[in-house]
Amino acid sequence: MLLLVAWPFTWASRHDSFPLSNYPMFSFPRHRVEALSSVVVQMPNGEIERLSSKLVSGGSETTLASVTVINAINRGDGGTNELCQQVAQRLAGKPELQGGEVLVVTERWDVVDFLQGDRTPEDRTVHAQCAVPA
Amino acid sequence: MSAFERWYLRSAPPERLAMLRILVGAFAFVYAVIRVPDLWTYSDFSASRFRPVGITGLLNSPLSPTMWHALLLLAVVLYAAFLLGWRYKVVAPLTAVVLLFVTTYHDSFGQLFHTENLMVLYVIVLAVVPAADALSLDRRRADARGAEAPGGGPQYGWPAVLMSVLCVVTYMLAGWAKVANGGWGWVHGDVLRNQIAFDNVRKGVLGDPYSGVGVFLVRHGWVFGPIAIAALVIELGAPIALLGKKWRNAWVIGAWLFHAGTVMVMYITFPFPLSLVAFAPFFEVEQIPVWLRRTIGGWRTPRSALARTGG
Numbered sequence: 001m002l003l004l005v006a007w008p009f010t011w012a013s014r015h016d017s018f019p020l021s022n023y024p025m026f027s028f029p030r031h032r033v034e035a036l037s038s039v040v041v042q043m044p045n046g047e048i049e050r051l052s053s054k055l056v057s058g059g060s061e062t063t064l065a066s067v068t069v070i071n072a073i074n075r076g077d078g079g080t081n082e083l084c085q086q087v088a089q090r091l092a093g094k095p096e097l098q099g100g101e102v103l104v105v106t107e108r109w110d111v112v113d114f115l116q117g118d119r120t121p122e123d124r125t126v127h128a129q130c131a132v133p134a
Numbered sequence: 135m136s137a138f139e140r141w142y143l144r145s146a147p148p149e150r151l152a153m154l155r156i157l158v159g160a161f162a163f164v165y166a167v168i169r170v171p172d173l174w175t176y177s178d179f180s181a182s183r184f185r186p187v188g189i190t191g192l193l194n195s196p197l198s199p200t201m202w203h204a205l206l207l208l209a210v211v212l213y214a215a216f217l218l219g220w221r222y223k224v225v226a227p228l229t230a231v232v233l234l235f236v237t238t239y240h241d242s243f244g245q246l247f248h249t250e251n252l253m254v255l256y257v258i259v260l261a262v263v264p265a266a267d268a269l270s271l272d273r274r275r276a277d278a279r280g281a282e283a284p285g286g287g288p289q290y291g292w293p294a295v296l297m298s299v300l301c302v303v304t305y306m307l308a309g310w311a312k313v314a315n316g317g318w319g320w321v322h323g324d325v326l327r328n329q330i331a332f333d334n335v336r337k338g339v340l341g342d343p344y345s346g347v348g349v350f351l352v353r354h355g356w357v358f359g360p361i362a363i364a365a366l367v368i369e370l371g372a373p374i375a376l377l378g379k380k381w382r383n384a385w386v387i388g389a390w391l392f393h394a395g396t397v398m399v400m401y402i403t404f405p406f407p408l409s410l411v412a413f414a415p416f417f418e419v420e421q422i423p424v425w426l427r428r429t430i431g432g433w434r435t436p437r438s439a440l441a442r443t444g445g
Contacts, residue, residue: 001255001258001259001296001300002296002299002300002303005255005300005303005304006303006307008307009307009310013311013314013315016246017187017188017246018187018188018237018238018241018246018250018251019188019234019237019238019250019251019254019255020188020251021246021248021251021304021307022307022310022311023248023251023304023307023308023311024311024315025248025308025311026312026326026329026333027308027311027312027314027315027316027320028315028316029315029316029317029319029325029328030325030328030329030331030332031328032328032331034328034332034335036335036336036339038339038340050338050339050340050341051340051341052340052341052342053340053341053342055341056340057179058175058178058179059172059175059176059179059243060172061245061247062336062337062340062342063245063247063336064243064244064245065340066245066336066340067244067245068183068243068244070244071183071185071244075182079182082180082182086180107339109335109339111328111331111332111334111335112331112352114331114335114338115331115334115335115338115348115349115352115353116353
């Protein structure tokens with residue numbers, strides 16, 4: 001059992017599994033400007049409303065929501081449209097978001113500036129968009 | 135007997151493994167009860183999100199909602215039976231298999247969480263050793279039959295040592311990953327600062343709450359060098375916990391503070407070590423019931439003394 005648990009010492013850095021793991025969390029270098037994918041609602045006046053992990057993925061974990069968006073983008077066969085529709089359905093009946101459009105986006109942020117209050121991304125790529133249902 | 139054998143095959147009373155079963159089982163039970171509402175919704179996830187990992191690689195598609203919900207409920211019942219030491223020789227291995235499957239399935243939708251690994255490894259060890267020979271429903275039944283209670287022996291000692299070593303190895307793996315993936319530049323603190331900033335921004339971008347302490351610290355880049363060094367010392371230096379009581383205590387306190395710090399600066403919780411259950415195998419946990427009896431007895435004595443004197 002001990003050998004099994006120590007086996008991940010020999011794994012490639014990007015390989016991971018469960019319950020055996022090489023625990024790569026927080027180990028890869030991050031830069032000050034990083035791309036982050038998410039799902040937002042753009043209101044008719046251009047304002048961006050951010051959606052919680054629960055609304056994006058259906059689960060409460062932030063990392064799961066983030067990976068859900070990234071995997072949908074990487075699928076490339078309509079995955080972002082499917083995600084857009086799924087999120088839109090979760091927003092049905094929210095009067096404050098009526099008239100808005102759901103956007104699946106990748107934004108590049110200066111992560112230090114963001115935490116100092118600068119909420120303007122360096123750039124934003126829209127992968128899919130769909131209307132918030134009435 | 136070699137020094138290694140004396141260390142590894144040390145004798146212990148049956149209560150040591152029994153207390154480890156109770157602590158790990160209680161954690162698994164409470165954790166499952168808290169997590170069930172969130173895990174329940176995994177049945178709503180579309181099949182396109184299913185990314186099997188580990189033993190769920192045996193599945194071609196996600197479980198049906200009925201199957202998943204039944205498994206979650208079965209898991210809670212099994213964790214309770216494991217905790218109580220009921221029909222242990224059958225229930226414990228079944229509990230380990232179900233726990234392994236449920237936690238692996240939780241990780242099979244694109245994101246591997248690293249908060250449950252050690253709990254699963256501990257339950258697997260406890261499932262195949264005599265951890266219900268004391269403080270259990272099985273023991274109570276055996277007592278009623280007049281069976282003799284077992285004495286101590288290495289069969290109650292080595293599993294706890296194995297669990298301690300497994301804990302140490304998991305921390306070393308995490309430390310090794312930081313050096314292997316981030317390079318020794320990790321100790322300068324910039325990698326850690328950007329990690330903490332990135333993780334908090336990811337929460338912010340996804341509309342989730344993020345850490346005010348993390349925001350404050352990111353303004354002061356110099357603090358991350360010492361924090362990064364401390365994190366690596368805790369992780370790569372984990373074997374010192376096996377050297378003796380003072381080293382063990384120092385390492386456990388350091389590891390606990392490390393996890394508490396992670397909650398404060400990133401809102402990332404590792405409940406198993408934070409509850410201290412992850413570190414229980416390093417200690418003579420059979421003393422807990424003795425201490426409890428003494429403490430509760432101490433509380434009761436004055437009252438009974440008063441009763442005897444008519445007060």
